[in-house]
Amino acid sequence: MGLSFDLLINALIAGVLLGGFYTAVTIGVSISFGILDIVNIAHPAFIILGSYIAYILNINFGIDPILISGVMLPVFYLLGAGIYQIYYEAFERYGQESLRGLSFFFGLLFVTEVMLILVFGVDYRYVEAPYIGPSWRIGMMDFPLRMLVPCVTALALFVALQLFLSHTFIGRAISAVAQDQLALRLMAASPTRIKRIAFGISIATTAVAGALLIIIQPVEPSVGRDYIGRVFAICVLGGLGSLPGTVIGAMLLGVIESFTATFYGPSWAPAVAFGVLLLTLAFRPAGLLGR
Amino acid sequence: MRNFVFLLVCVAVAIVVFFAARMLRNDYIFFAGYTVLQFIVLATAWNILGGYTGYVNFGSAAFFAMGAYATVFLHKLYPQPIPVLIVIGGIVSGIVGFGMGYLTLRLRGAFFAIATLALAVVLQTFVVNWDYVGGSRGAYIIRPNENVLVGPYIQYLFVLMLVLVVIALVCARVIERSQLGYGFATIRDDELAAEACGVPTLRLKLVATTLSGALMGMAGAPFPYYIGYLQPSSAFGLEYAVNSIAMPMIGGTTSWVGPLIGAILLGSLQQIATVTISSAVNLLIVGLLLVGFVIIAPNGIVGLVQDRLRLRAK
Amino acid sequence: MALLEVTGLSKRFGGFVALEGIDLAVLEGERVGLIGPNGSGKSTLVNCICGTLTNETGSVHFDGQPMDGLLTHERTRRGVARSFQLPRPFVTLTVADNLRVPLLYTVNARAGSSLKSADIHARCAELLQLVGLAEKAAKLPRDLTQVEMRKLELARAMAAEPKLLIADESMAGLSQSEVDDIVALLIRLNERGITIVLIEHIMRAVMRFSQRLVVLVSGRKIADGLPDAVIRDAEVEKAYLGQ
Numbered sequence: 001m002g003l004s005f006d007l008l009i010n011a012l013i014a015g016v017l018l019g020g021f022y023t024a025v026t027i028g029v030s031i032s033f034g035i036l037d038i039v040n041i042a043h044p045a046f047i048i049l050g051s052y053i054a055y056i057l058n059i060n061f062g063i064d065p066i067l068i069s070g071v072m073l074p075v076f077y078l079l080g081a082g083i084y085q086i087y088y089e090a091f092e093r094y095g096q097e098s099l100r101g102l103s104f105f106f107g108l109l110f111v112t113e114v115m116l117i118l119v120f121g122v123d124y125r126y127v128e129a130p131y132i133g134p135s136w137r138i139g140m141m142d143f144p145l146r147m148l149v150p151c152v153t154a155l156a157l158f159v160a161l162q163l164f165l166s167h168t169f170i171g172r173a174i175s176a177v178a179q180d181q182l183a184l185r186l187m188a189a190s191p192t193r194i195k196r197i198a199f200g201i202s203i204a205t206t207a208v209a210g211a212l213l214i215i216i217q218p219v220e221p222s223v224g225r226d227y228i229g230r231v232f233a234i235c236v237l238g239g240l241g242s243l244p245g246t247v248i249g250a251m252l253l254g255v256i257e258s259f260t261a262t263f264y265g266p267s268w269a270p271a272v273a274f275g276v277l278l279l280t281l282a283f284r285p286a287g288l289l290g291r
Numbered sequence: 292m293r294n295f296v297f298l299l300v301c302v303a304v305a306i307v308v309f310f311a312a313r314m315l316r317n318d319y320i321f322f323a324g325y326t327v328l329q330f331i332v333l334a335t336a337w338n339i340l341g342g343y344t345g346y347v348n349f350g351s352a353a354f355f356a357m358g359a360y361a362t363v364f365l366h367k368l369y370p371q372p373i374p375v376l377i378v379i380g381g382i383v384s385g386i387v388g389f390g391m392g393y394l395t396l397r398l399r400g401a402f403f404a405i406a407t408l409a410l411a412v413v414l415q416t417f418v419v420n421w422d423y424v425g426g427s428r429g430a431y432i433i434r435p436n437e438n439v440l441v442g443p444y445i446q447y448l449f450v451l452m453l454v455l456v457v458i459a460l461v462c463a464r465v466i467e468r469s470q471l472g473y474g475f476a477t478i479r480d481d482e483l484a485a486e487a488c489g490v491p492t493l494r495l496k497l498v499a500t501t502l503s504g505a506l507m508g509m510a511g512a513p514f515p516y517y518i519g520y521l522q523p524s525s526a527f528g529l530e531y532a533v534n535s536i537a538m539p540m541i542g543g544t545t546s547w548v549g550p551l552i553g554a555i556l557l558g559s560l561q562q563i564a565t566v567t568i569s570s571a572v573n574l575l576i577v578g579l580l581l582v583g584f585v586i587i588a589p590n591g592i593v594g595l596v597q598d599r600l601r602l603r604a605k
Numbered sequence: 606m607a608l609l610e611v612t613g614l615s616k617r618f619g620g621f622v623a624l625e626g627i628d629l630a631v632l633e634g635e636r637v638g639l640i641g642p643n644g645s646g647k648s649t650l651v652n653c654i655c656g657t658l659t660n661e662t663g664s665v666h667f668d669g670q671p672m673d674g675l676l677t678h679e680r681t682r683r684g685v686a687r688s689f690q691l692p693r694p695f696v697t698l699t700v701a702d703n704l705r706v707p708l709l710y711t712v713n714a715r716a717g718s719s720l721k722s723a724d725i726h727a728r729c730a731e732l733l734q735l736v737g738l739a740e741k742a743a744k745l746p747r748d749l750t751q752v753e754m755r756k757l758e759l760a761r762a763m764a765a766e767p768k769l770l771i772a773d774e775s776m777a778g779l780s781q782s783e784v785d786d787i788v789a790l791l792i793r794l795n796e797r798g799i800t801i802v803l804i805e806h807i808m809r810a811v812m813r814f815s816q817r818l819v820v821l822v823s824g825r826k827i828a829d830g831l832p833d834a835v836i837r838d839a840e841v842e843k844a845y846l847g848q
Contacts, residue, residue: 033401039401039404039405041349041404041405041408086586090585090586098345098347098400098401099341099342099345099347099400099479099544100540100585100589102347102349102401102404103347103536103540103581103585104582104585104586106349106532106533106536106581107533107537107578107579107581107582107585108582110529110533110574110577110578110581111575111578111579111582114571114574114575114578115575117571118571118572118575225412225529226412228405228408229408229409229412232405232409233409236402267416267419267420267427268416268420270412270413270415270416271412271413271416271417273409274408274409274410274412274413274416275409275413277405277406277409278394278395278406278409278410278413281394281395281398281402281405281406282394282395285398285402470709470710473698473702473705473706473709474706474710476695476697476698477695477698477706479697480694480695480696480697480698481693481694481695481696483657483689483693484689484693484694484695484761485678485695485706486657486676486677486678486681487655487657487677487678487681487686487687487689487762488678488681488706488707488710488711488761488764488765489678489681489682489706489707489710489711489714489765490678490706490710491676491678491710492678493676545697
C-alpha cells in the first residue's frame with residue numbers, strides 16, 4: 001500500500017515536471033498555429049537543432065545549456081523571420097497555404113532531420129551540467145533536478161511571453177492579427193510585419209526548448225518526430241490561441257504520459273500523445289479553453 | 292481517349308515492360324523495379340486525396356504498413372495466395388481510411404493532416420507491442436522460390452505490382468474525368484463554395500480517403516514477401532510518407548501523369564543514389580527537391596511542361 | 606404561405622451577438638432588398654439561412670419544411686442558392702465547368718441523375734448566354750474582369766436552379782452601367798419565377814430592384830416594408846446617419 005502510493009505520487013510529480021517542460025516545447029506552436037494559423041510541423045525539428053547547438057557548445061566550451069539558449073534566441077528569431085518571409089512570398093500571398101505550405105514544412109522537417117543524421121550520426125548525444133543527476137528529496141517525494149530546472153525555466157518563459165503578449169504594443173498586435181487585420185492596418189501596423197515578428201518569436205522559443213530537451217534526455221535526430229504529436233495534441237487539447245490553455249494541456253499530457261509509462265511501460269508512450277490528439281480532434285476540437 | 296482504351300494501353304505497356312525486363316537477364320532489375328512500381332501506386336493513391344481533393348496525408352506509411360501487417364498476420368494464421376492478400380490489405384486499409392476520415396474530415400484540412408501523422412504513430416505503437424506479428428523484433432516471411440506461372444518469385448511479385456499500377460492509374464484517370472473528379476476539384480478549390488453548389492463534401496472526402504487508403508494497403512500487402520523480414524521501423528518508415536508526398540508534388544498533382552513521372556524519376560534516382568552514395572543522402576535529396584519544387588514549381592513537372600507548351604502556342 | 610420563413614433567429618460568436626431575434630418572411634416571387642451598415646449581420650444571416658453557420662436559437666423554414674440541422678449542400682438541393690460577397694470561383698475549373706458543378710450536383714441530383722450530358726451542356730450554354738459570358742466559357746476565372754467574376758458568381762448560384770436566390774453584395778466596385786446591367790439581369794430572373802433577396806449597399810440598385818425593403822442594424826431588424834416608406838423612416842435615417 002505504501003509502496004504504490006509512493007509510486008503514484010512520484011509519477012504525478014514526474015508528470016507535472018514533464019508537463020512544465022512540454023509547455024516550453026509547445027508555446028511556439030501556440031503562437032504559430034494558434035494565433036497565426038500556420039501549421040509548422042517542422043517545429044520539433046528546430047527544437048532538435050537547438051538541442052544539438054547546445055550540445056556542441058556545451059561539450060566544447062563547457063557553457064551551461066540554458067545560457068547557450070539565451071544567446072541563441074536572436075539567432076533563432078532571425079531564422080524564424082526568414083522562414084516566414086519565404087512562406088509568405090511563396091504561399092500565403094496566393095492563398096495556397098494548405099497543400100503547399102504543409103508540404104513545405106514537412107520537407108523542412110525531413111531535411112533538417114536527415115542533415116543532422118549526416119553531420120552527427122544517429123548516436124545519442126547529451127550535455128553535462130551540475131543539475132543533471134542530483135534530486136531533491138522531500139519525504140517520499142522525489143524531484144530530479146534535471147526535470148525541475150527545465151520545468152521552472154519553461155514556466156518562466158511562459159510568463160515572459162504572456163506578459164509580452166498582453167502588455168506591449170507589438171504583443172497586443174500579435175494577439176489581434178488573428179482576429180482583425182483591418183483594425184491592425186488602421187493602427188499603422190503592417191500585418192505581414194507583425195506575423196513575421198510572431199513567427200520569429202515562435203522559432204526563438206525552440207532554442208530554449210531544445211536546450212531543455214537535451215538536459216532532460218539524450219537526443220538523436222529522430223527524437224523530433226515523437227514531439228510532433230505531443231505539440232499538436234497539447235495545442236488542440238488546451239485550445240488554440242490560448243497560451244494558458246497550452247500550460248494546462250501540457251500538464252495534463254505530462255501527467256497522462258507519466259502514469260502510462262509507470263504502470264504500462266514506456267513502449268506505449270508515443271501512442272499516448274497521438275491518441276489524445278485523435279480523441280480530442282474527434283470529440284472536442286475546440287479544446288478546453290479554445291476560442 | 293476513352294477510359295477503356297486507356298486500360299488496354301496500360302495493360303499493353305505493362306506486358307512490354309515485363310518482357311523487356313525479362314530480356315535483361317538480371318534479377319536486380321526486378322528488385323529495383325518492384326520498388327519503383329510500388330512508389331507509383333503509393334504516389335497515385337496519395338494524389339487522389341492530396342492532389343485532387345486537397346487534403347494532405349502525412350501518414351501514408353500507416354496505410355501501407357497496415358496492408359503489410361495484415362499479410363503477416365494471415366501468413367501466420369492461415370496463409371493465402373498473394374492476390375487474396377492484396378484484396379484483404381485493401382479492405383483493411385480502406386476501413387482505416389474511412390474510420391479516420393469519419394473522425395477528422397469535418398475539421399479543417401490542417402487538422403486532418405496532423406491527424407494522419409498521429410494515426411501513423413499510434414498504429415506503429417500498436418504493432419510494436421503486438422507480439423503475434425513480431426512486435427519490435429520483426430517477423431520473418433519465408434518467400435517461396437518459384438511461382439508456377441511466372442518463374443522466379445521476384446518476377447511474380449513484379450507482375451502483381453504491375454497489375455496494381457494499372458489498377459491505380461486507371462482509377463485515377465477515370466476519377467479525373469468523371470463527375471467525382473469535378474467534385475474533388477471543387478473541394479480542393481473552395482470547399483465552402485462547393486457546399487453551396489450542392490456538392491456533398493463530407494461524403495466525397497470520405498470516398499477519397501477510403502480509396503486512397505485502400506490502394507496504399509494493396510501496395511503494402513505483398514511487401515513482406517518482397518523483403519523477407521518485416522520490422523515496424525521499415526514498414527512505417529518516414530521515407531514512405533516523404534516519397535508519397537514528394538513524388539506527386541514534383542511530378543504534378545493535377546493529373547494521373549504527375550505521380551507516374553514523379554515516382555519513376557525519384558524512384559530511379561533513389562535506387563541509384565542508395566547504391567552509389569548512401570541512403571541518408573538520397574533521402575536528403577528527396578527532401579530538398581520537395582521543398583524546392585513546392586516553392587518554385589508548384590505545379591510540378593507536368594505544370595512546367597504545360598507552361599512551356601502554352602508559351603510556344605502563343 | 607411564405608417561401609422562406611425565419612423565426613426568432615439569434616447567432617453569437619463568443620460574447621459578441623451578431624444576430625438577435627430576427628424574423629423574416631419572404632413570399633414566393635418577391636424581390637426583397639436587405640440593407641444595413643457594415644457589421645450589422647447581413648452576411649451572418651445569409652450564412653445561417655444556408656447552413657454555413659449554425660444559429661443558436663430560432664428556426665429557418667423553407668417551402669414549408671424546417672431546414673434546421675441540414676447541411677449546406679442539402680439546403681441548396683432544396684432550392685436555396687446564394688452568391689458570395691467576395692467571389693469564390695473554382696479557380697482550376699473553366700468558366701463553363703464552374704457552372705457545371707451546381708448543374709451536376711444540384712439539378713441533376715434533384716432529378717435523380719436522369720439528366721443527359723447534352724441537356725446539362727445546353728443549360729450551361731443558356732446560362733452563359735444569359736449573363737453574357739458565352740465567349741469566356743473556356744477561360745479560367747483568373748482571366749476574367751471584376752464584373753465578369755461577379756457575373757460568374759451570380760450565374761453559378763443560378764445554375765443550381767433555385768427557388769430562392771440570395772445575392773450577397775454582388776455589385777460592390779462596379780460602375781453605374783454595370784450595376785444597372787446586373788439589376789436588369791436579376792429582374793429578368795425574377796420574372797422567370799425566382800424569388801430573390803438582394804443584399805446591397807448601393808441604394809440606387811436596391812431602390813430600383815426591391816418590392817420590399819428590410820433593414821438590419823447591429824444584429825436587429827429595425828424596418829421591414831415598402832422601400833419608399835422604409836427609406837423615410839426616422840430610425841433608419843438615424844442608423845445610417847449615425848454610422
